[in-house]
Amino acid sequence: MKTQNPRQVYGETLVELGGEDPRIVVLEADLGKSTMTCLFEQAFPDRFFEMGIGEANMTSFAAGLSLTGKIAFTNSFAVFAAGRAFDQIRQGISIPKLNVKIIGSSAGLSDFGDGSTHQSVEDLAIMRAIPNMTVLVPADGIETRKMTRAIVRHPGPVYLRINRHDMPDLFPEDQDFEIGRSYRIRDGRDVVVFANGIMVSKAVAAAKKLDGEGISVKVVNVSSLKPVDEAQIRLFAAGMKGIVTAEEHSLIGGLADVITFILRGTGIPVEPVGIADRFGTSAHDYEELLEAYGLTEQQIAAAVRKLI
Amino acid sequence: MSVSIAELEKQARRIRLNIIRMIGVGQKGHLGGSCSLAEIITVLYYYKMNHDPKNPHREDRDRLLLSKGHAALVQYAALAEQGYFPKKELETVKCLGAMLQGHPDMLTTPGIEGNTGSLGQGLSMACGMAAGLRIDGKKSKVYCIVGDGELAEGQIWEAAMAASCYRLDNLTAILDKNNLQATGAVAQRYDTNPVREKWEAFGWHVTETDGHDIRQIIDVLDGVDAITGRPKMIIAHTVKGKGVKFAEHVAAFHNGELTAEQFEQACHELQ
Numbered sequence: 312m313k314t315q316n317p318r319q320v321y322g323e324t325l326v327e328l329g330g331e332d333p334r335i336v337v338l339e340a341d342l343g344k345s346t347m348t349c350l351f352e353q354a355f356p357d358r359f360f361e362m363g364i365g366e367a368n369m370t371s372f373a374a375g376l377s378l379t380g381k382i383a384f385t386n387s388f389a390v391f392a393a394g395r396a397f398d399q400i401r402q403g404i405s406i407p408k409l410n411v412k413i414i415g416s417s418a419g420l421s422d423f424g425d426g427s428t429h430q431s432v433e434d435l436a437i438m439r440a441i442p443n444m445t446v447l448v449p450a451d452g453i454e455t456r457k458m459t460r461a462i463v464r465h466p467g468p469v470y471l472r473i474n475r476h477d478m479p480d481l482f483p484e485d486q487d488f489e490i491g492r493s494y495r496i497r498d499g500r501d502v503v504v505f506a507n508g509i510m511v512s513k514a515v516a517a518a519k520k521l522d523g524e525g526i527s528v529k530v531v532n533v534s535s536l537k538p539v540d541e542a543q544i545r546l547f548a549a550g551m552k553g554i555v556t557a558e559e560h561s562l563i564g565g566l567a568d569v570i571t572f573i574l575r576g577t578g579i580p581v582e583p584v585g586i587a588d589r590f591g592t593s594a595h596d597y598e599e600l601l602e603a604y605g606l607t608e609q610q611i612a613a614a615v616r617k618l619i
Numbered sequence: 620m621s622v623s624i625a626e627l628e629k630q631a632r633r634i635r636l637n638i639i640r641m642i643g644v645g646q647k648g649h650l651g652g653s654c655s656l657a658e659i660i661t662v663l664y665y666y667k668m669n670h671d672p673k674n675p676h677r678e679d680r681d682r683l684l685l686s687k688g689h690a691a692l693v694q695y696a697a698l699a700e701q702g703y704f705p706k707k708e709l710e711t712v713k714c715l716g717a718m719l720q721g722h723p724d725m726l727t728t729p730g731i732e733g734n735t736g737s738l739g740q741g742l743s744m745a746c747g748m749a750a751g752l753r754i755d756g757k758k759s760k761v762y763c764i765v766g767d768g769e770l771a772e773g774q775i776w777e778a779a780m781a782a783s784c785y786r787l788d789n790l791t792a793i794l795d796k797n798n799l800q801a802t803g804a805v806a807q808r809y810d811t812n813p814v815r816e817k818w819e820a821f822g823w824h825v826t827e828t829d830g831h832d833i834r835q836i837i838d839v840l841d842g843v844d845a846i847t848g849r850p851k852m853i854i855a856h857t858v859k860g861k862g863v864k865f866a867e868h869v870a871a872f873h874n875g876e877l878t879a880e881q882f883e884q885a886c887h888e889l890q
Binding site: 375378398 | 735740741746750
């Protein structure tokens with residue numbers, strides 16, 4: 312299966328967009344070689360702002376740029392973009408609905424070596440709780456490209472969460488991405504897995520394995536965590552024996568909360584797969600770390616079996 | 620100059636009277652830090668800034684951002700006097716659903732350029748505005764008012780570095796140095812002095828003025844227009860609560876209530 316690196320895709324897409332729309336400006340907090348905004352810097356040096364290691368100032372500075380009609384992209388690791396600049400995002404950007412795009416890179420556990428200080432297990436919960444904020448979690452490079460384009464068309468604040476590692480292509484090239492919609496990646500009759508980010512490909516792998524056991528699993532990519540089309544989620548869940556949620560995030564405030572809230576009162580049992588209220592830790596390998604936190608194909612398959 | 624010093628002084632008094640009326644009796648209001656800015660705000664809106672109350676979003680306008688957003692009352696008074704919205708709105712400040720919120724809100728109030736109030740953020744926003752205007756080749760200037768208590772916010776110094784790093788000479792910051800923060804004297808509570816040396820060390824062109832002397836404020840604002848290649852800081856020496864005798868130099872009126880007697884006295888002094 313073809314894989315792409317979402318950071319690389321994001322950086323290349325920013326360059327494309329920069330050529331199409333002179334309003335686009337990019338701000339970076341000294342991580343441009345990781346977030347891949349270095350590509351935009353090379354292409355459009357006059358619209359690139361190196362803000363040093365100062366996420367708070369970068370974020371409010373972006374608010375100021377947007378007040379002059381720019382579409383400002385702030386970039387850092389997710390843990391800093393969402394955590395360190397929370398108040399700046401809340402006060403100066405989200406209350407007045409400014410056109411600032413906050414890009415949380417190396418998100419989740421994907422910065423495996425750096426440990427708990429650099430891994431974001433709660434960024435989505437923080438961003439989701441802010442009124443006026445849109446929160447997106449792409450499942451692969453294709454969706455990252457489509458989302459980066461979509462958020463330029465969408466006026467207002469957006470948080471886009473980007474994984475550090477190569478991800479297998481899943482999102483159909485000919486499918487438009489629309490903020491608020493969820494996407495069925497695979498159909499099934501028994502159990503539906505609602506997943507986003509890296510967990511979508513793991514859900515697909517689990518579903519394939521479960522086919523062999525006679526269990527038919529539907530996989531839905533809930534890449535638009537907020538807003539989310541609730542009627543569509545209810546439709547995907549209708550008639551299912553059970554529901555699994557799978558996310559590379561704390562079970563508090565992320566996808567599990569979104570889905571169980573939407574499906575309250577339906578009586579369909581739910582099994583959540585995610586990070587159980589704890590911080591990340593260092594590891595030598597991303598997959599090794601995901602396994603240690605139960606974010607695996609096997610864990611999703613086990614959750615499905617519990618529901619049958 | 621199309622407007623006389625005497626007329627501007629009269630306007631500043633009118634702005635203070637509006638501040639007192641907005642606070643009224645028995646409700647908290649940021650009297651001190653609003654009154655310390657009356658002359659500065661008057662000079663900016665009535666003399667210095669290129670702006671148009673009938674077209675608040677005019678592209679070539681100069682911008683003013685109140686980083687110390689709690690002093691919103693002084694800006695509301697000036698905006699209403701200038702005709703950005705009916706003066707009647709001043710009577711409803713902080714009422715449920717009112718246009719005039721406790722802190723500046725650009726979505727509800729014509730003439731407000733950005734949302735401030737969480738201290739320390741406005742100067743960074745002003746830097747971004749200055750940078751954005753420069754990209755577009757606009758001649759507009761950006762003014763940003765910060766408080767001396769606010770200088771305790773680390774982000775102020777991040778912005779100070781950014782402005783100087785990007786040589787934002789279309790940005791002028793004004794420090795409302797009234798020497799009081801909410802709980803007492805800045806020098807005793809959390810000393811942000813010496814200010815001049817700090818701003819100079821951060822690469823800014825620094826001048827000082829009496830923040831209540833209209834002539835001096837005009838001269839210093841005009842004077843910094845000639846400075847290029849770096850951001851400008853005007854340290855305005857002010858009195859918190861200026862113009863309301865019993866409130867001058869009194870930290871309790873940072874966000875205090877007025878009794879009926881105090882309200883009458885303040886109105887009497889300002890009429």
